[in-house]
Amino acid sequence: MKIDKFWLSVLVILIAGFAFTKLADNEFYFFTTYVVLQGLIMAVAWNILGGFTGYVNFGSAGFFAVGVYTTVALNKAFGLPLPVLLLAAGVICGLLGLAAGYLTLRLKGVYFAIATLATALVLETIVNNWKFVGGAAGTYVLQPKGSFIFDNYIELLFMLMLVLAVAATAISRYLSSSRIGQGLAAIRDDEVAAECMGVPTLRLKLISTTAMGALMGIAGAPFPFFVTFVDPVSAFALVIAVNAIAMPMIGGTAVWYGPVIGALLLGAIQETATVTISSELNLLIVGVMLVLFITLAPKGIVGLIQDYKKKKGANNG
DSSP: OOOOHHHHHHHHHHHHHHHHHHHOOOHHHHHHHHHHHHHHHHHHHHHHHHTSSOOOOSOHHHHHHHHHHHHHHHHHHHOOOHHHHHHHHHHHHHHHHHHHHHHHTTSOTHHHHHHHHHHHHHHHHHHHTOGGGTGGGOEEOOOOSOOTTSSSHHHHHHHHHHHHHHHHHHHHHHHHHSHHHHHHHHHHHOHHHHHHTTOOHHHHHHHHHHHHHHHHHHHHTTHHHHHSEEOHHHHTOHHHHHHHHHHHHHHOSSSTTHHHHHHHHHHHHHHHHHHHTOGGGHHHHHHHHHHHHHHHOTTHHHHHHHHHHHHHHHHHO
């Protein structure tokens, strides 16, 4: 029986992650890797719409924050367990992505980008005035006492985010290689031509926005237990929205593994800068790297590697 290399890699990663929780004795490692994995999920989610379909979304933080506040509201009202909160955040944000897509996907280019940004601003305004979840002042969220088989709750959150990151990557890989992915690529290349060829463009775009919204919400759902204090400033943070765009663009948007590469690289650089210099440099790092890659390597790291292989093949031929 032949095992797919991808799923073998997934198994190795999950085993290594579990072993990491037993070997590492400093909680700081779990905090930093959690942040990187959170960015990875958002990068993969953004790429399903922005990379595969070609619709640039500036409202990433809005969907992430809805996932955050879904957890805050349901935890405060019913005290639900985290798996249920994850499911609820995914469903609510998926439906929000579907609704937002139905309203905005008739727009194209900069108009669509502005519409998604406006959606995030509307959501932030609603949260700022929603007293049940703390409004503009924010609210505290207590971590559950139980940590399953782990020594503390941050280890559990790290392992959870690792599983979610692997799952998000697997979904992106499946969409990329399926007929859905082929249709999304056709929309990205030439939507009018795709429609003429009989591609159900609106349906595929709605699938894309729904998947994007659901994954963004799932990335945000554990966040309140990670930071223990949530306010609109942290949930709708500019760096979250910018990272979700920058990571796939740096890694490469045309393939499913591009956002993974970009997220691991940019996340590692940001966390290293946070420890050694200052967290205030995060946006500066993103800005500089984004400008460099857009200018020098618009196809990202994956594009650079592909171009190098083509030149090497041409020279050998």
